[in-house]
Amino acid sequence: MSIVKAKLQEKNAEFISIREVLELLSKQGDGCTMEEAALYLMRRLQEPNAPIFVKEDFGRLTEIGKRSAEIVLISAINGRAFIDDDIPF
Amino acid sequence: MTFHSENIDSVGFRRSALLAFLSLDGIQLAELDANPAIPTAPVPTWADARRGLRRLSLSEAANVLIGIDPLDLEWRSEEDFREFEGAKRIISDAVDDGEIQSVDINFERNGELIFNASDLRAWATSIGYGWPIPEMAPPSVHRLTKSTEDASNSSDLLKRFQESERERTHFKQEAERLQGLLREANARDGELAKQATQLGELQTEIAQGKTEIKRLQTEIAKGKSLPTLQKLLIAMAIDGYGYKPGDNKSPIPKQLEGITGGLAIEVTDETVLRHLRLATNTHLPSSAA
Numbered sequence: 001m002s003i004v005k006a007k008l009q010e011k012n013a014e015f016i017s018i019r020e021v022l023e024l025l026s027k028q029g030d031g032c033t034m035e036e037a038a039l040y041l042m043r044r045l046q047e048p049n050a051p052i053f054v055k056e057d058f059g060r061l062t063e064i065g066k067r068s069a070e071i072v073l074i075s076a077i078n079g080r081a082f083i084d085d086d087i088p089f
Numbered sequence: 090m091t092f093h094s095e096n097i098d099s100v101g102f103r104r105s106a107l108l109a110f111l112s113l114d115g116i117q118l119a120e121l122d123a124n125p126a127i128p129t130a131p132v133p134t135w136a137d138a139r140r141g142l143r144r145l146s147l148s149e150a151a152n153v154l155i156g157i158d159p160l161d162l163e164w165r166s167e168e169d170f171r172e173f174e175g176a177k178r179i180i181s182d183a184v185d186d187g188e189i190q191s192v193d194i195n196f197e198r199n200g201e202l203i204f205n206a207s208d209l210r211a212w213a214t215s216i217g218y219g220w221p222i223p224e225m226a227p228p229s230v231h232r233l234t235k236s237t238e239d240a241s242n243s244s245d246l247l248k249r250f251q252e253s254e255r256e257r258t259h260f261k262q263e264a265e266r267l268q269g270l271l272r273e274a275n276a277r278d279g280e281l282a283k284q285a286t287q288l289g290e291l292q293t294e295i296a297q298g299k300t301e302i303k304r305l306q307t308e309i310a311k312g313k314s315l316p317t318l319q320k321l322l323i324a325m326a327i328d329g330y331g332y333k334p335g336d337n338k339s340p341i342p343k344q345l346e347g348i349t350g351g352l353a354i355e356v357t358d359e360t361v362l363r364h365l366r367l368a369t370n371t372h373l374p375s376s377a378a
Contacts, residue, residue: 017101024118044114051106056099064100072096 012059018073042073135161136221143225144192146201150209151176154218188212319368326365334369334376341365 018041025037032040044050045066053069054061101107111118135158142149142159149159154176157169183189184202189212191202210220326332332341342358342365349356369376 014104015101016104016107017098019097019101021101021107025116028116028118044110049110051102051110053100054103055096056101061103069100072100 012056012061015054015056015061017056018069038073042070045070132223133221137223140223140225142206142222144203145206145209146195146203147177147180148173148201150180150204153209153220153222154179154213156221159222183212183216188216316371319364320372322364323368323372332365334365334373339365 021041022034022037025040026032026034050066053064053066055064056062108118133156136153139153139159145153145159148162151173152159152161155169155172157173180189184191189204189208191204192208193203195201195203206222207224210222210224213220323332323334326341326345327334330341330344332339339362342361345361346356346358349361
């Protein structure tokens, strides 16, 4: 592998993806389901002091809006990019 | 659970901000706090095999810099050649600027400059190029060629390291537990000392009680002879002195007062009368007034 390709594969150490967060949360204590972890995260992220969502592109972190990030989170779980009554949030 | 969005891996948070936020709920994601494992490019097979090279020529170093086996000097493409020439130029400039020192000139290799592999690695790393050849293993574990045995050894070392880490954590927890027990034992020690003092006081009280019991037993023994004396007193008073039980104006008490006075064992008539009445009431109740 070339050095350039290897560098491109490196991840920004400060970034943690939603998937990683959910996986870590589900392993806390006695554990919980990924759905429960997602529900908890969604509720907590409604708070005013919640951390800002970021998007990682080639190691560069860009802030994105909460709404966009929530849609990512919901669609990640439900496979739907919108909120309606069928979605448990 | 299946994730449906590809963005689930590219959207997230700044690690430190999320850690602080979740800690408000008492959630300590230790994995977040630790330095994350940054995926690095796997070491190519050729680079792993060349870790024993101590010195490299300029061309060999240029090959390494563009990700090609240093000992493979057959050109595969024009593109490779251009990269190779560019790398040679970069190294030569670094030599000219004093960023890296050559250690020799090898006339058998077209008069090329020779560098220490460690110097090349340090220089390439410092300027962000990276150096795919891993550092040479320590002499004790160094092998010229990598084998499956090496991989196995690395795996074993990793396992042993993880095991010792687990043991360290276990011993740390054990030490904390023992310290807790020691604190508890010290507290109990103080309590026991207090109880020992109380026990000493109780023993003293018991000894005093025993003395008191002996005294009372003596008193009781004395008390047992009183009825006999009373009987003798009333018998002698009636038979010897003509005392009449129930006679409130008997002269006998006065008479006995005089007799005792004459014997220098003075007893008043009132005392004599009191004892006579008591003896009469006790032993001759039918004769009492």
